[in-house]
Amino acid sequence: MISMLTTTTQMECQRVRDIRERQKHRIIEVRVLRRWISRGKKEELCYQLVDVFGDCIEAVAEVKHVKHFDSVIQLQCCYRVSGYICTGPRTYMATVDHKASLVFGQKARFDPLPNPNIPIIYFNFATYETLKTRIKDSRILTDYIGRVKKNAMRSTGTGKDLRKTRLQDDKGNEVEITLWPDACNLIGDDVVPGDIVAICSTSVSEYKGLLQLESTHLTTVVLNPDMPETVEYVHRLRALPPMSSTETQDKKVTILDLQLIGQENIQIPRNFICEAQIKEIHEDRGWFYVHCSKCSSKLYPELDNGELNFVCRDDDDIIPIFRYSVNATIEDATGSAEAVFFNESMQALLNISCKDMVTKHADATNPRNVPHQLMSAIDKQSLLHLTVKNDGKIVINSASKVASTTSYQSTGNKTGITPFTPTTPAPKSGTSKRQLEESPGQDKKMKRA
Numbered sequence: 001m002i003s004m005l006t007t008t009t010q011m012e013c014q015r016v017r018d019i020r021e022r023q024k025h026r027i028i029e030v031r032v033l034r035r036w037i038s039r040g041k042k043e044e045l046c047y048q049l050v051d052v053f054g055d056c057i058e059a060v061a062e063v064k065h066v067k068h069f070d071s072v073i074q075l076q077c078c079y080r081v082s083g084y085i086c087t088g089p090r091t092y093m094a095t096v097d098h099k100a101s102l103v104f105g106q107k108a109r110f111d112p113l114p115n116p117n118i119p120i121i122y123f124n125f126a127t128y129e130t131l132k133t134r135i136k137d138s139r140i141l142t143d144y145i146g147r148v149k150k151n152a153m154r155s156t157g158t159g160k161d162l163r164k165t166r167l168q169d170d171k172g173n174e175v176e177i178t179l180w181p182d183a184c185n186l187i188g189d190d191v192v193p194g195d196i197v198a199i200c201s202t203s204v205s206e207y208k209g210l211l212q213l214e215s216t217h218l219t220t221v222v223l224n225p226d227m228p229e230t231v232e233y234v235h236r237l238r239a240l241p242p243m244s245s246t247e248t249q250d251k252k253v254t255i256l257d258l259q260l261i262g263q264e265n266i267q268i269p270r271n272f273i274c275e276a277q278i279k280e281i282h283e284d285r286g287w288f289y290v291h292c293s294k295c296s297s298k299l300y301p302e303l304d305n306g307e308l309n310f311v312c313r314d315d316d317d318i319i320p321i322f323r324y325s326v327n328a329t330i331e332d333a334t335g336s337a338e339a340v341f342f343n344e345s346m347q348a349l350l351n352i353s354c355k356d357m358v359t360k361h362a363d364a365t366n367p368r369n370v371p372h373q374l375m376s377a378i379d380k381q382s383l384l385h386l387t388v389k390n391d392g393k394i395v396i397n398s399a400s401k402v403a404s405t406t407s408y409q410s411t412g413n414k415t416g417i418t419p420f421t422p423t424t425p426a427p428k429s430g431t432s433k434r435q436l437e438e439s440p441g442q443d444k445k446m447k448r449a
Helices: 002-012 063-072 128-133 181-186 228-238 255-262 343-350 354-361
Strands: 028-037 044-050 056-062 078-082 085-087 101-103 109-112 142-155 161-168 174-179 196-207 210-214 220-223 251-253 270-281 288-292 300-304 307-311 320-332 335-342 382-388 394-401 446-448
Touching (some): 044 063, 142 174, 142 343, 142 382, 196 228, 255 270, 255 320, 255 335, 288 354, 335 343, 343 354, 343 394
Parallel strands (some): 174 210, 251 270, 335 394
Antiparallel strands (some): 028 078, 161 174, 196 220, 320 335
């Protein structure tokens, strides 16, 4: 009898894949996978729905009814849905490639349906060849799966962190994931060559001949997926020949090599490893900056009854984000060069966050006054992971201390800065309006921007 009831129910229901624009609605049985507010000319409350066959469709509702729908629709719950309208597909940043979408209004009905057989996740992985047709196409977002070849944090020209992860498909074709600052923790430093990454809802671009998958506000990542929907893909990727260390690691160079590379006509930024030491910190260029947690704009110091706050010109109730940005001369046995150490690299060398360095040891109103604690990074042999930009500038992305392996006489001069006591009050802390604490990231198997 149970088997007969299941068959009858499936016959009554519409398959998601068969829904078309302007058709009369029929009951569908689906799981609600995702919910978001769309960005663009018109804000809409959006849902991603999947049926027992693994087919997916999007649904939209008016934002003004968000409280109503939040009270009747729960993520990862299953429903028999009726009373919807069938319309055309969404045409901006759609997460599903379908010929239709649904419209939910007040008459839409959602009857709870316990059905563990409906998938809990949806993938529609694009092939490498398909990516080329989606470059700068804002109509639909892209899912992709591949084997990690390289994974590292990088810094933007303004010192913000982003992540670059190189993937190979089952044919060896390479693409690069770019996770922008608000999504850079979706892939952690613990992700190593050989791991499998499934990434959803990215936009496709091309940079100097290399296809890019850029994060959006909808991007999610699954590391080493083991769900039924990915078994075949993972099997093919695991069958690829193992990668050699030369494939997965950046080339080790000297500073003389970097000088020669900087004179070349560089088409794309290139990553290297260099063992060197800081010989001089240029205090006149400043060593930190503070930006807004909401809009990323520069923050300004402001005294309030003798206590120091950082304020944004546009937003209230913000969190000041402190970031290192240290201009320095680096040196090895072959020569010296100018470089910029951004947040991650400087924190690794100093073992202290920029926020703590500023609030505990420095003049928070003057980035040109360098505390002696920061000067401790000078003359320490370090392994520098760096990028040579198109214009030849050197950016240090990450760093680690190593035992000194050189005995040459330095030609650089250490800057002469003496320790000082901060002359301004310590920044206010412990207030709910402008906290100085930064929100820690969370490591999860599945992550969302």
